[in-house]
Amino acid sequence: MIETRGLTFRYGSDESGPPAVDDVSLTIRDGSFVVLAGPNGSGKSTLVRQFNGLLDPDAGSVSVNDQPVDENVVAARTAVAMTFQDPRDGFVAATVAADVAFGPENLGLARREIDERVAGALAAVRMDGRGDERIDRLSGGEQARVAIAGALAMGPDHLVLDEPFAGLDQPARQSVLSRLDALGDAGTGIVVVTHDLRDVLALADRVLVMNEGRVALDTDPERAREQLSGLAVRAPC
Ligand SMILES: Nc1ncnc2c1ncn2[C@@H]1O[C@H](COP(=O)(O)OP(=O)(O)OP(=O)(O)O)[C@@H](O)[C@H]1O
Numbered sequence: 707m708i709e710t711r712g713l714t715f716r717y718g719s720d721e722s723g724p725p726a727v728d729d730v731s732l733t734i735r736d737g738s739f740v741v742l743a744g745p746n747g748s749g750k751s752t753l754v755r756q757f758n759g760l761l762d763p764d765a766g767s768v769s770v771n772d773q774p775v776d777e778n779v780v781a782a783r784t785a786v787a788m789t790f791q792d793p794r795d796g797f798v799a800a801t802v803a804a805d806v807a808f809g810p811e812n813l814g815l816a817r818r819e820i821d822e823r824v825a826g827a828l829a830a831v832r833m834d835g836r837g838d839e840r841i842d843r844l845s846g847g848e849q850a851r852v853a854i855a856g857a858l859a860m861g862p863d864h865l866v867l868d869e870p871f872a873g874l875d876q877p878a879r880q881s882v883l884s885r886l887d888a889l890g891d892a893g894t895g896i897v898v899v900t901h902d903l904r905d906v907l908a909l910a911d912r913v914l915v916m917n918e919g920r921v922a923l924d925t926d927p928e929r930a931r932e933q934l935s936g937l938a939v940r941a942p943c
Pocket residue numbers: 717718726744745746747748749750751752753791
């Protein structure tokens with residue numbers, strides 16, 4: 707479970723402007739599939755980066771599995787795996803398999819378990835058989851898929867994907883969606899940050915829409931479809 711209480715974050719020290727995240731209190735239950743939408747600059751990335759201690763709040767608190775994130779960042783990052791809008795932000799190794807293996811290796815797992823996780827995660831994003839390729843020679847969409855595989859291989863309680871579909875072609879998008887569907891069914895909590903609600907809304911059980919740093923809408927997918935038009939989010943076709 708991820709819980710935020712009064713979460714507020716401001717970039718820089720200028721207190722005259724509005725905070726990027728403004729007094730957000732949320733509970734994200736284990737196993738829930740949440741779509742986090744909202745216009746550019748509404749605070750989505752800033753919010754989720756506080757779920758596992760990548761950013762520290764200026765006010766309020768975040769806890770993961772009932773433990774404050776600032777007391778145990780390693781536990782928070784093990785429980786909440788994240789991919790970023792620009793996948794290059796997250797790579798730590800030169801080749802595909804080495805990068806995907808990095809997280810599980812840091813969990814201290816046996817080699818066989820690591821290899822199985824890497825193979826399963828690469829298959830899930832249709833990158834199987836490409837483990838030895840250099841990441842810097844992949845296309846942007848392929849890099850995005852490797853980043854998602856790296857998060858999948860952690861076997862986290864919650865998987866947070868920040869704009870995971872940017873740059874993906876339709877087969878890769880479908881592959882990621884079906885893997886997310888299967889992971890959701892298996893009990894992994896999923897948070898997808900996206901502008902583009904095509905297909906993903908069908909998998910969600912909750913939709914949060916941010917606006918100007920606050921949660922403007924917290925509802926189920928059916929109601930979200932009716933209410934999204936006024937909130938500058940691309941509704942499903
Ligand atoms: N590194 C930064 N330094 C200063 N301001 C930032 C930084 N990152 C984001 N901001 C500002 O904080 C606010 C929230 O940005 P954030 O990236 O969280 O929004 P977002 O909803 O994820 O946007 P997008 O959909 O465009 O990714 C915006 O006003 C943005 O300009």
